[in-house]
Amino acid sequence: MGAPTLTKLFxxxxxxxxxxxxxxxxxxxxxxxxxxxxxxxPLQQHIGAAAVPMVRRGEIVKKGQLLARSQGAISAPVHAPxxxxxxxxxxxxxxxxxxxxxRTITLKPDGKDEWRDNTPPVKDPFTLSPEEISKxxxxxGIVGMGGAxxxxxVKLNLRKRYALHTLVLNGAECEPYLTCDDRLMREQPSxxxxxxxxMARALGVEQVLFAIESNKPEAQAxxxxxxxxxxxxxxxxxxxxxxxxxxxxxxxxxxxxxxPARGLTADIGIVVHNVATALAVHEALHHGRPLISRVxxxxxxxxNQPRNLRVPLGTPLxxxxxxxxxxxxxxxxxxxxxxxxxQPLPSTRVPVVKGSNGLLALxxxxxxxxxxxxxIRCASCVQACPCGLVPLEMAANIRAGSLDxxxxxxxxxxxxxxxxxxxxxxxxxxxxYFNYAKGELASRQRMQHKQGETKRLAEARSxxxxxxxxxxxxxxxxxxxxxxxxxxxxxxATAAAxxxx
Amino acid sequence: MNEAPLISGPxxxxxxxxxxxxxxxxxxxxxATLFSLYLFGWPAIFLFITTLIAAMVAEAISLRxxxxxxxxxxxxxxxxxxxxxLAMTLPPWAPWWIGVVGALLxxxxxKQIFGGxxxxxxxxxxxxxxxxxxxxxxxxxxxNPPIPLFSAQAPGFLDSLSITFGNSDHLDAISxxxxxxxxxxxxxxxxxxxxxxxxxxxxxxxxxxxxxxxMGETSALLLLLGGLFLLYKRVITWHIPLAMLGTLAxxxxxxxxxxxxxxxxxxxxxxxxxxxxxxxxxATDLVTSPTSIRGQxxxxxGCGLLxxxxxxxxxxxxxxxxxxxxxxxxTPLIDHYFKPRIxxxxxxxxxxxYAEKGGES
Numbered sequence: 119m120g121a122p123t124l125t126k127l128f129x130x131x132x133x134x135x136x137x138x139x140x141x142x143x144x145x146x147x148x149x150x151x152x153x154x155x156x157x158x159x160p161l162q163q164h165i166g167a168a169a170v171p172m173v174r175r176g177e178i179v180k181k182g183q184l185l186a187r188s189q190g191a192i193s194a195p196v197h198a199p200x201x202x203x204x205x206x207x208x209x210x211x212x213x214x215x216x217x218x219x220x221r222t223i224t225l226k227p228d229g230k231d232e233w234r235d236n237t238p239p240v241k242d243p244f245t246l247s248p249e250e251i252s253k254x255x256x257x258x259g260i261v262g263m264g265g266a267x268x269x270x271x272v273k274l275n276l277r278k279r280y281a282l283h284t285l286v287l288n289g290a291e292c293e294p295y296l297t298c299d300d301r302l303m304r305e306q307p308s309x310x311x312x313x314x315x316x317m318a319r320a321l322g323v324e325q326v327l328f329a330i331e332s333n334k335p336e337a338q339a340x341x342x343x344x345x346x347x348x349x350x351x352x353x354x355x356x357x358x359x360x361x362x363x364x365x366x367x368x369x370x371x372x373x374x375x376x377x378p379a380r381g382l383t384a385d386i387g388i389v390v391h392n393v394a395t396a397l398a399v400h401e402a403l404h405h406g407r408p409l410i411s412r413v414x415x416x417x418x419x420x421x422n423q424p425r426n427l428r429v430p431l432g433t434p435l436x437x438x439x440x441x442x443x444x445x446x447x448x449x450x451x452x453x454x455x456x457x458x459x460x461q462p463l464p465s466t467r468v469p470v471v472k473g474s475n476g477l478l479a480l481x482x483x484x485x486x487x488x489x490x491x492x493x494i495r496c497a498s499c500v501q502a503c504p505c506g507l508v509p510l511e512m513a514a515n516i517r518a519g520s521l522d523x524x525x526x527x528x529x530x531x532x533x534x535x536x537x538x539x540x541x542x543x544x545x546x547x548x549x550x551y552f553n554y555a556k557g558e559l560a561s562r563q564r565m566q567h568k569q570g571e572t573k574r575l576a577e578a579r580s581x582x583x584x585x586x587x588x589x590x591x592x593x594x595x596x597x598x599x600x601x602x603x604x605x606x607x608x609x610x611a612t613a614a615a616x617x618x619x
Numbered sequence: 620m621n622e623a624p625l626i627s628g629p630x631x632x633x634x635x636x637x638x639x640x641x642x643x644x645x646x647x648x649x650x651a652t653l654f655s656l657y658l659f660g661w662p663a664i665f666l667f668i669t670t671l672i673a674a675m676v677a678e679a680i681s682l683r684x685x686x687x688x689x690x691x692x693x694x695x696x697x698x699x700x701x702x703x704x705l706a707m708t709l710p711p712w713a714p715w716w717i718g719v720v721g722a723l724l725x726x727x728x729x730k731q732i733f734g735g736x737x738x739x740x741x742x743x744x745x746x747x748x749x750x751x752x753x754x755x756x757x758x759x760x761x762x763n764p765p766i767p768l769f770s771a772q773a774p775g776f777l778d779s780l781s782i783t784f785g786n787s788d789h790l791d792a793i794s795x796x797x798x799x800x801x802x803x804x805x806x807x808x809x810x811x812x813x814x815x816x817x818x819x820x821x822x823x824x825x826x827x828x829x830x831x832x833x834m835g836e837t838s839a840l841l842l843l844l845g846g847l848f849l850l851y852k853r854v855i856t857w858h859i860p861l862a863m864l865g866t867l868a869x870x871x872x873x874x875x876x877x878x879x880x881x882x883x884x885x886x887x888x889x890x891x892x893x894x895x896x897x898x899x900x901x902a903t904d905l906v907t908s909p910t911s912i913r914g915q916x917x918x919x920x921g922c923g924l925l926x927x928x929x930x931x932x933x934x935x936x937x938x939x940x941x942x943x944x945x946x947x948x949x950t951p952l953i954d955h956y957f958k959p960r961i962x963x964x965x966x967x968x969x970x971x972x973y974a975e976k977g978g979e980s
Contacts, residue, residue, distance in 0.1 A: 379963035496640065
């Protein structure tokens with residue numbers, strides 16, 4: 119199918135309008151955070167298999183040097199954010215609500231910030247073949263930087279399996295508070311568009327739509343101006359509505375087409391990439407720089423001076439908070455990401471990773487926590503759900519333990535955007551119910567799989583044992599017979615000898 | 620699960636709560652209520668207050684028996700609203716015990732027995748009204764014309780106390796029928812509408828509320844204003860009210876066109892009785908109405924149709940309470956069959972497929 123021409127925007131279902139709180143940090147230019155004392159670089163900062171460490175304790179590394187290589191089809195390598203000495207490879211609390219320990223490389227910066235001998239970048243990366251571009255993107259450890267952290271090269275390779283026609287740049291940044299993409303678009307529009315053009319080349323698509331929500335007029339203007347150098351890239355202003363940045367809903371807004379359930383946007387010929395990812399692609403292909411830092415919005419009313427910081431990956435969050443003047447008041451919640459879909463953080467010791475777009479210290483007044491009351495069936499959640507689900511019924515089924523029913527009602531089509539829980543007058547933690555059910559179903563499935571495997575293996579073992587026994591028995595019988603025959607022969611021989619004698 | 624620390628977002632919330640929702644509904648009812656209290660004077664005020672207090676007491680006792688925390692549930696405003704709506708549907712000069720029995724029926728039988736807030740199948744206020752109407756038909760159909768507070772004929776404070784709390788035959792002396800009741804009686808005597816119209820309230824009286832009836836049956840204009848306020852505040856959506864009033868008007872219009880002498884016109888139907896109150900405040904009750912848009916349209920249309928059928932062909936002059944309750948009973952069924960279409964799926968729930976894919980899947 120051909121690329122549709124863009125004439126108008128299409129309406130999506132549901133959605134909410136939370137207070138975007140972006141003014142706290144939107145006017146703060148991106149500032150580079152000073153190098154911390156120690157960097158803790160986890161081996162798993164992406165969706166897929168963890169990277170395999172390539173360095174040992176005590177080793178001296180240069181900035182940009184490969185620390186851990188990717189393994190398997192879906193994975194991403196990890197590079198040194200600065201030069202220094204490897205202090206060890208071991209467990210360190212993860213950037214995750216659980217705070218569980220994950221394998222992490224600890225690097226002590228030497229203060230020289232000395233680059234490795236960068237592979238001489240090709241003068242013009244546009245002469246590279248699509249395969250070569252995605253290979254370099256993979257080698258640079260680039261993952262989806264909007265928070266999903268899916269390895270970008272895998273998405274660039276979708277051209278092999280799908281008939282693609284459009285690349286959509288997701289500059290919606292619909293989560294409240296976050297301004298890191300906004301700042302990047304304002305400050306580095308031409309670098310971003312260069313990365314976009316490279317991605318379009320890798321995907322083999324003609325048309326690029328650069329979508330930005332209307333609450334970022336400066337970013338819209340900057341990108342629109344920069345697109346003058348790129349005739350195939352069009353800036354599209356989006357209405358401000360959460361969850362506009364959900365890629366399936368973004369694509370629907372732009373094209374009017376829904377992505378089939380359980381499918382990818384590639385099913386309708388479209389691939390979506392994040393703004394910061396495009397910049398990382400530009401850095402990797404033009405300058406040979408792997409993904410070793412990212413912009414993080416530090417905000418919330420509990421933070422003294424909200425800012426946008428460019429931070430080396432692996433920097434402990436406490437350094438960011440300290441750099442922003444510490445807390446104004448003790449935060450009621452510390453969140454990684456935006457307030458709608460972000461995760462609570464177990465401690466400020468955890469490091470910044472590739473997907474960390476925000477660090478929010480929220481006050482009691484901001485989180486508006488309420489006492490949970492019974493559902494009054496007001497259907498606010500039904501109106502708010504962008505996926506056409508009936509959250510109140512799904513939650514009631516989960517509460518009653520009928521997880522299968524909740525699946526029939528569409529649990530697995532839920533994108534966990536939190537619009538339902540945001541509007542619920544009874545303050546029912548609907549997303550919590552859904553996540554619980556999804557987790558429980560996954561663990562049941564694993565359990566079932568495990569049981570099946572155990573049964574299969576046990577049966578195989580008993581069959582094997584049986585066969586061994588049988589073989590032994592047969593061997594015994596054979597030997598017995600042989601022995602008997604031998605004895606008989608010997609007896610006969612003796613008898614014959616005696617007879618001769 | 621409630622005790623587990625919350626690890627899923629969102630970590631922000633719309634400024635919504637049950638109290639706010641209930642509070643907005645009461646705010647929307649306020650103009651019509653105040654005007655009606657003024658029109659019907661002290662007895663109406665006494666009955667109103669008695670009913671509200673009884674509803675709160677019934678709620679408190681039920682919560683205590685069921686072992687729930689009293690404070691959050693008493694303060695959520697739902698019992699107060701139920702009492703309020705019930706009071707709006709009673710004859711304004713009815714004796715105090717009508718209000719008390721009604722409130723007990725509404726809160727205990729209509730709501731708490733089902734499991735409290737959010738669990739009831741039927742609108743509690745309508746359960747009470749229907750039960751009262753069947754049990755005490757005399758008290759529930761004795762209406763008086765409006766005698767505004769401080770007007771010459773208005774009963775004084777003490778007289779009013781005896782009307783509400785004592786044994787007074789004051790009402791019998793001045794009782795008058797509601798417009799719909801009057802039409803019903805006269806039509807059954809074989810008169811035609813044009814004959815009757817002279818002896819009853821004009822459309823203007825019905826609209827402004829200066830006609831006999833229960834508090835919620837009068838001042839259609841102020842109730843409409845309250846309803847529009849609820850729409851504006853997004854406490855309710857337009858689907859149920861519009862479907863209900865539209866269907867009622869459509870039915871009335873068709874029959875009126877066929878035989879204007881036997882069938883009342885659509886405007887009279889809309890402005891008399893509890894049509895407006897029912898459409899904006901009763902049928903839209905969050906707990907007992909369907910959750911999907913399509914479901915709400917069907918529900919509203921069903922209410923409108925039943926109101927017309929009951930008013931026109933059944934024994935009762937007014938049928939909003941019955942109509943809403945009948946449709947309440949259909950709500951689970953409607954919710955089961957009419958769900959929104961899920962993103963990326965067709966109406967049967969199968970993943971979408973595009974012809975362009977050429978049949979591959």
